[in-house]
Amino acid sequence: xxxxxxxxxxxxxxxxxxxxxxxxxxxxxxxxxxxxxxxxxxxxxxxxxxxxxxxxxxxxxxxxxxxxxxxxxxxxxxxxxxxxxxxxxxxxxxxxxxxxxxxxxxxxxxxxxxxxxxxxxxxxxxxxxxxxxxxxxxxxxxxxxxxxxxxxxxxxxxxxxxxxxxxxxxxxxxxxxxxxxxxxxxxxxxxxxxxxxxxxxxxxxxxxxxxxxxxxxxxxxxxxxxxxxxxxxxxxxxxxxxxxxxxxxxxxxxxxxxxxxxxxxxxxxxxxxxxxxxxxxxxxxxxxxxxxxxx
Amino acid sequence: xxxxxxxxxxxxxxxxxxxxxxxxxxxxxxxxxxxxxxxxxxxxxxxxxxxxxxxxxxxxxxxxxxxxxxxxxxxxxxxxxxxxxxxxxxxxxxxxxxxxxxxxxxxxxxxxxxxxxxxxxxxxxxxxxxxxxx
Numbered sequence: 001x002x003x004x005x006x007x008x009x010x011x012x013x014x015x016x017x018x019x020x021x022x023x024x025x026x027x028x029x030x031x032x033x034x035x036x037x038x039x040x041x042x043x044x045x046x047x048x049x050x051x052x053x054x055x056x057x058x059x060x061x062x063x064x065x066x067x068x069x070x071x072x073x074x075x076x077x078x079x080x081x082x083x084x085x086x087x088x089x090x091x092x093x094x095x096x097x098x099x100x101x102x103x104x105x106x107x108x109x110x111x112x113x114x115x116x117x118x119x120x121x122x123x124x125x126x127x128x129x130x131x132x133x134x135x136x137x138x139x140x141x142x143x144x145x146x147x148x149x150x151x152x153x154x155x156x157x158x159x160x161x162x163x164x165x166x167x168x169x170x171x172x173x174x175x176x177x178x179x180x181x182x183x184x185x186x187x188x189x190x191x192x193x194x195x196x197x198x199x200x201x202x203x204x205x206x207x208x209x210x211x212x213x214x215x216x217x218x219x220x221x222x223x224x225x226x227x228x229x230x231x232x233x234x235x236x237x238x239x240x241x242x243x244x245x246x247x248x249x250x251x252x253x254x255x256x257x258x259x260x261x262x263x264x265x266x267x268x269x270x271x272x273x274x275x276x277x278x279x280x281x282x283x284x285x286x287x288x289x290x291x292x293x294x295x
Numbered sequence: 296x297x298x299x300x301x302x303x304x305x306x307x308x309x310x311x312x313x314x315x316x317x318x319x320x321x322x323x324x325x326x327x328x329x330x331x332x333x334x335x336x337x338x339x340x341x342x343x344x345x346x347x348x349x350x351x352x353x354x355x356x357x358x359x360x361x362x363x364x365x366x367x368x369x370x371x372x373x374x375x376x377x378x379x380x381x382x383x384x385x386x387x388x389x390x391x392x393x394x395x396x397x398x399x400x401x402x403x404x405x406x407x408x409x410x411x412x413x414x415x416x417x418x419x420x421x422x423x424x425x426x427x428x429x
Contacts, residue, residue: 228335229427230347231328248379249397267350267384267395270296286329287421 003066004031006157006189010051010061010071014213016042023047023213029206031066031156034183034190036204036221038197044213045193049159052191053088054081065157087150088159091166095134095145102130104145108152120148123182140171144178151182158183160192164199169259176202197225197237197257197279225281232283238262240278243271254282297353297394299324299346300428306340313338315425317346320390325366326423337427345426352422353396355385356415357406365417369394373412376403387416 006029014021023044029035037045050056052063054070057078063071070079087108095104105117121127124144134142143163150158160179164172180203183190194200200207201221208218217224226235238256243266250271254262262282274280301319308314313328315338324346328338337344354365371387371394383400385408386393396416408414 229337231326231335231338231425233329247382248377248384249382265349265351265397267296267397283424285421285424287327 005029005066006031006052007062007064008048008052010058010063012044012047012051012056012058014044014047018042021213025210025215027208027215027218029189029191031189032187033205034180034192034203036200036207037191037193037210038195038200038207039210040195043210045195045210046161048210049088049161049191049193052157053086053159054079054084084157085153085155086157086159087153087155088161089146089150089163090161091163093143093146093163095142095149097134100131100133101126101137101145104134105148105152108149110153116154117152120151123185124148124178140167140175143167143171143175147175147179147182151186151188154186156189158188158190160190162193162195165196172199173202179203198259201225201257230283231285233286234284234289236260236262236282238280238282240274240276240280243274243276254280256282297348297350298426299389299392299394300343301346302343303338303340306338314420317344317425319346322369322390324423325420326425327421328425335427338425343428345428347424347426348418348422350384350395350397352418353394353398354417355396355398355402355406355408356417357408357412359415363417364419366420367418367423369416369418371414371416373408373410373414376408376410378403387414389416 009026012023014023025048037048039045047056051058058071058073060073069077070084071077099107102117105120106112121130124147126144126148129137129141164175176199192203204221206219207221207224209216209224225237236256238254240252241255242253244251250266252264252266254264256262264282299319301317301324303315304318305316306313311330313330315326315328317324317326326346369389371389373385374388375386377384378400381400382397383403385396385398387396394416
């Protein structure tokens with residue numbers, strides 16, 4: 001019987017900007033899920049993606065996709081990337097400048113499938129641009145072409161390494177919706193590397209948090225990022241943008257996951273271990289907030 | 296944040312609303328909470344928890360008489376006053392704890408607050424959060 005899991009149990013020594021670090025990941029991913037791998041830069045997120053793609057081999061361990069073993073250090077199995085039925089897209093993707101949008105997408109297909117190319121053009125809103133060459137497209141449209149091309153070979157697994165980080169927030173939101181749509185419509189498993197909380201919440205059904213090479217938490221984003229150890233019901237995660245002393249208190253500006261600016265009054269003891277750039281949970285009791293209809 | 300440690304002595308519930316009594320060195324505090332979808336495992340009678348309330352939620356009274364609706368009353372001694380233009384911070388000793396109240400400087404003046412004054416610090420039950428003991 002086919003088992004519906006990606007099984008990952010690997011170790012790999014890495015050399016990072018902060019010196020050597022060991023990536024240790026033991027986790028399973030349900031097929032069909034859209035999973036985010038979340039963490040700061042240099043913690044091993046991209047290395048994990050490269051291991052899944054077969055572009056990098058773990059020092060030891062095992063990776064399997066359903067019943068197919070992709071990597072097993074003991075049995076010396078290491079399936080080549082082109083035999084894993086995956087597609088990946090990195091931040092610095094490239095599309096062929098001398099081909100049209102349609103040709104770029106077709107190029108990725110081992111066997112031509114025109115109706116599927118038409119479907120992809122439609123999913124990504126590219127139908128009317130299919131005869132354009134890339135230099136006539138906007139940044140967001142190029143990104144869509146790259147995504148459509150990554151899907152053209154009908155991969156079972158789509159690996160995305162911060163694919164949207166260069167886009168403005170509106171374009172990013174639109175593409176996030178399209179990625180979610182594609183994941184559902186094509187029955188894919190998608191793993192997206194992200195350090196953007198908003199993206200994780202919008203897209204992922206499961207998030208795997210990596211810190212210093214280790215999986216620290218995983219689960220549904222709302223469970224992973226909400227703090228169950230406090231009774232406050234209004235919980236917003238964000239990043240400290242500014243701390244200003246005003247009068248006898250501090251006004252702390254926090255940018256939330258969906259880019260709302262929140263100001264919180266804080267006192268010295270609240271700020272003992274906190275500084276600009278730190279991620280925080282802003283919580284309040286359910287009794288305090290006031291609702292007002294949006295105009 | 297002000298933090299006190301106490302033991303949950305009673306949990307009264309009506310629908311999703313909970314009124315939790317917490318015993319802090321024989322003083323009973325109350326916290327009104329909304330229940331989560333699943334009751335946290337630490338929110339049980341007999342468990343030690345931390346009571347948390349913000350400095351700006353602590354009202355101060357001097358020579359208070361009559362009845363008042365505020366459930367949490369702490370007899371305190373003023374230990375320090377940091378005057379700001381609009382907002383002042385008053386450090387108070389309550390039992391073995393130090394708590395802080397942030398009130399308007401106008402109130403500091405109208406109460407004629409000074410060091411060693413005996414005051415009552417007051418916090419509404421719905422301003423108290425509970426935290427799992429660290």
